[in-house]
Amino acid sequence: MPETTAKPWGETKFVGKPIPRVDGYERVSGTAEYPSDVVLPNMLHAAILRCPHGQAQVKRVDLAKAREMPGVRAVLSDADKEAQIPWYAPPGSPGSTGSPTASRLFDPHCRFEGEEIAAVAAETPQQAWDAVRAIRAEYNVLPSVVDMEEALKPGAPAVQESGNRWGAPRETKRGDVAQGFAEADVVLEETYRTSCEIHTPSEIHGSVVRWDGDHLTVWDTNQGPFGIQAPLAAAMSLPLSKVRVISHYMGGGFGSKLNLGKYTVIAAVLARKTGRPVRLFLTREESFRAVGNRPAHIMKLKAGVKKDGTLTALQLTGLGEVGAYPAGTSVGYQVGDLYRCPNVLISESQAFINAGPNRAFRAPGFPQCSWALEQMMDALAEKIGMDPVEFRIKNYSAVCQMQQNKPYTSAGLRECLTEGARAFNWKDARLRSKGSGPWVRGVGVAAGMWGSQSGPPSTVRVSLYPDGSASLNMGAADLGTGTKTVMALVVAEELGVPLDRIQIENADTGTTEFTRPSGGSKTVFADSPAVRSAALEVKARVLEMAAAQLKLPVTDLAFQEGAIVAQGGTRKLAVRELTQLRAQQVVVGVGVRGPDPVDKVVRPFVAQFAEVEVNIRTGETRVLRLVAAHDSGRVMDLLTYRSQVIGGLTMGIGFALTERRIMDAVTGKMANANCHDYKIPTAKDVPADKTVIPIDLHDTECNTTGTKGIGEPATIPTAAAIANAFYHATGIRITAAPITPANVLTLLEERRKRG
């Protein structure tokens, strides 16, 4: 049955209810086996020597002493022919970012602190590290640059030979901004900055690898095994069929585990060299430097508005840091799309610096953009004397301006703003006394949208057994977002099989079918329609069997709660009574994801509200409560939906208040590559008061499950809402994230001096 012909659900029995995870038991009992828990017989442990300088040419690597160390079974460096694997290289090659920049696994030109130089495999992890410490490497230390504005100045140390500016500035243009600014009653201009944020998932990046002849099996912590399989096969010169990647559980990724890591390839080469399985997991310090980040951005934003609140022009000039190797970064999208504006000019540049390359990080570019755009919207509203919520309602765009004004399949930003404001008690909260100090209170709002990825391809299998139980076979990983639970709910909804009778096999390239990795909030949106399609096919086959058995036309039969009911309910046949199913033992439905709509655009929308208090003596900022109203289409599992939003809000608090990579300008090293100095929100930094409001406009056009994705929207406007609340509390516009006590005290002092 083609997926696109499935009718939208009416009343649902399973979907949309708050249902605990199908793998909750495993995750809380300690029995879930994460890749870092995999132990294989005869397994070796590997560790990597990394460049200790901001930029250096490796002159010599002396492995002699390391080779002799106790327990060492193999060493690997650029001197080995097996290590001549291209990286950060031309399109089609492993690690490819589509750029002509060539590098290799252990490239002697190290462009950031933490680049790989050599590796060791030994009997124990302690012995591997002893041997790494015994490697004698000599470096020609080169000047480095770790600030993107410095990197673009004439005479700056070269990060890449082709120059520190990556590519020409990219422009998006609509109308004429000069004319727009001329028509405006108020024109504001401000430069906003965000800091580099590190993913820091709990389970650190790594793999366990094993060769069986020329067949490579990898247990890897990633966001989808099919995103790892193809580049790994290319790196090892193997066909796809000889590379099996398994990632049943994984301990968080947030975008940093979409890519093949050098560690996986290093482990595979060491395993081939030694003829033994190899385990290679990074340390926390390594993960701070070498496996991605949300790049810092500088955003100059100019905006024009009429007294009645009509936007006339938006102009964004953005500069983003990409790290030492090409890794795209862009922040402009929401400036061009979220609010109705006839005249828009977006110009974005990217600079290389001597630091680890960025990777996708939960809504790449969007929280940065919100930090600028949503603070600007607040400032404009104040200038023209409009309520910030009203101002946004007046200006939100009901069509996709970035795609020739195509309509959206559903667009609930107005509802997000109004329902969110109601739940937050916005009007009263704004009028409440701010307090006389040292703690002062304020409230803020920010809106946002996410540029969803496309749905296909995805292929899923659902099987029904003669005892009425079922299995679900899908390629998607469950990042802790509840993927397995949500997909099982779809099977339950269609086939009436209770969750505890559904076996799930997922995220294994050896046993499941292709789907793209989980990024872009696309998993439920891409895969749940394929699951539904597979379940509907099972249902169709079962009805055919029943029709033959009952000698009734198929059209007279319905599948209800795991049984076949003849029209009028006069006859009922349980699945176990189907003789044909008993004869063949299984009925398999294969489902594929149908195409996305062509003439409409799918986008989730969000409005978030924050209340903060700021201590004007110490500079501390505390978030007191948050309300998040989301139009992400249908809610599949209310429990995991809420959890994703709560998690996104927490991450937004970190982006707003504490998280910042600090690079030392003299040495080019990261100064805070640990969780003490790089501060992730803890239980003491977040409010217990977080309200999640799902807005479901019953989107029947986005796909057959009516879902649009929630993971990323959840964190897009959070920091901006906090910044706007900070302004409301203090009267100070804080343009540079994060809002640290030191920043706050400096700004308070400046205001005192100005009088």
Next chain:
Amino acid sequence: MRKSIRERESRTGLSRRRFFNSVASGAAEAAILTVPGAVAAEAAVGQAADGNMVKTVLDINGRSHSLSVEPRWTLLYVLRDRLGLMGTKASCERGECGACTVLIDGAARYACMTLAVEATGAEITTVEGLMRGEELGPVQQAFVEEDAFQCGHCTSGQVVSVEALLRKTPQPSIEQIREGVSGNVCRCGAYANIFRAVQKAAELRKGGR
């Protein structure tokens, strides 16, 4: 409720002090006896690299395990890589995140910051030890019901910290809950649900679960 060194010595027959005497000699010995555990372990590395393993007995989840360890091995490494108790998770391995939290004599401790030999003679409880056979313990059950996690990788540590909290403070306030899990980082950001799960766990425990 930590037992005194003397009590432990009598239970196991091997004290920390005597252990270090047994592996160190000469000048190193004086240094080892006056420095904290981590530094002492560093000094003992040379001994162990020559195959100098020491015998120890660890009391884990009510079972006694006799094994030979290198003095520098952390309790975390021994639990996971030597005893196969993979419920205790390795993450930062430098005492910053709490993923490896276990109970040592009833108190929440980072297994990555505890040498295996330091834990000799103490009662060690891991997340596996909080199960009631195949059934989830009350804290674990509450975590499932309140969805107090996402990826689940920090969850073992969270669960163990909450167990320690509730043993000491059966009806904690929200501030006591925050304090109780403040040493456990959850990057997925499930704290608001964790707070609710702790309250639910307190109820379940009161009800005799």
